[in-house]
Amino acid sequence: MNDLDLSLLRAFVATAECGSVSAAAQRLARTQGAVSMQLRRLEENLQAKLLKRSSRGMTMTEAGEVLLPYAQTILGLSGSARRALSEQHVRPIRFGMTEDIAVGSLPKALELFAASYPDVSLDLTIAGSRALSEKLALGLLDVVIGDPDEVGMKPVSRWQVPLQWVASRDFRACKETPLPLVLFDTPCTWNGKMMKALDEIGRPWRRAVTTTSLSSIQSAVEAGLGVAVLLDAGTQRDRMKVLGIADGMPPAPTVEFGIFIPDAGDLSRGAIGGLWRFIADELQICEGASTKK
Structure with a gap:
């Protein structure tokens, strides 16, 4: 059996993790046709079906599930070897x-x-x-x-950091109406922590703004559109205020x-x-x- 080609493994890992050939092609900056061809070559080399199409996109077969952790390890070791050999050269x-x-x-x-x-x-x-x-x-x-x-x-290493409830300096929350929240649009554990903390004290809330970047979260808060959770470093205190228990807020979560x-x-x-x-x-x-x- 021939040695495994790293480029073929990279195509397989990207497809398995992304769930579709199109998304894998975008990640690898290649065409869908090129990625599909690499997947076929890998399956022919291993004489095993690794991926199958389903209503959810591309899913792994039993053989694919076996190969994935090995492929990820091989790619990681390849990168480590390159880094070790290049340490003698100045590089970013x-x-x-x-x-x-x-x-x-x-x-x-x-x-x-x-x-x-x-x-x-x-x-x-x-x-x-x-x-x-x-x-x-x-x-x-x-x-x-x-x-x-x-x-x-x-x-x-890992560490915990406290978040802060923040709003514009002139924001006034009405306890009789749902609290407007400014949330990240992408999957984010912070959103769940916000909602859980409010639910635990029975504080109603609603999605007021969803956006994809920290700067737009800050802008929405400064404009008075709602309340968000931020790290201390992201709280612009000349244009924001920190909310606490006196404002009807629960203890801020940690991340x-x-x-x-x-x-x-x-x-x-x-x-x-x-x-x-x-x-x-x-x-x-x-x-x-x-x-x-």
């Missing part, structure tokens, strides 16, 4: 993070990193945790900070973040380790919290 650190982490004190951390590692550049990717997870699995990122519930890998490196890389050495130390300092992550496994 491909760093992915959620938009919530990218605001606030992070610019200071990046400034300190640039001063300490002048020969190392950064390729920054700002996206949702699920999109970052996909890029990490495909070897397209070296390190990611995101939601542990949405990244398909065990974090090297969890993690830092992810393929093959559980070492955070204590090298440029990536230095970058993490600066970020941990600026985000005020204490040592005990940052090493929780």
Whole structure:
């Protein structure tokens, strides 16, 4: 049997994770026809049917379910090998993070990193945790900070951060009417935490605004369209106010973040380790919290 072709495995993993050939083609920047051909070649090579069409798109067969974790591991190891061999050359650190982490004190951390590692550049990717997870699995990122519930890998470190209920400075909530909420349009654990906290105290609510970015969440809040939950770094206090129990709000939920490196890389050495130390300092992550496994 021939060795497995990485490009064929990459097409299979993308299709299995995306649920359709068209979505996989978009992720891989290829045509649908090219991805379909790669899938056929892989099935012929393995002499097994890996995917089948259903009403939900492309689903894996039993053989596909067996192959998927091996394919993901092989692609991850391939990326790790390339990174290990290229360490002797100066190259960018491909760093992915959620938009919530990218605001606030992070610019200071990046400034300190640039001063300490002048020969190392950064390729920054700002996206949702699920999109970052996909890029990490495909070897397209070296390190990611995101939601542990949405990244398909065990974090090297994790920590909790409190959220805040925020509204415009002149916002006045009427307890007799549903509380207008400003929510993320994409799948987001924060939405569920907001709704659960309000439901627990019997506070009625309604979806007032749904949007896809932190900046548009902030704009909607500043315009007085509703209430949102934000990290302290994302709360623009000159144009927003923090709501509390006196405003009829429940305790604000907490959220969890993690830092992810393929093959559980070492955070204590090298440029990536230095970058993490600066970020941990600026985000005020204490040592005990940052090493929780």
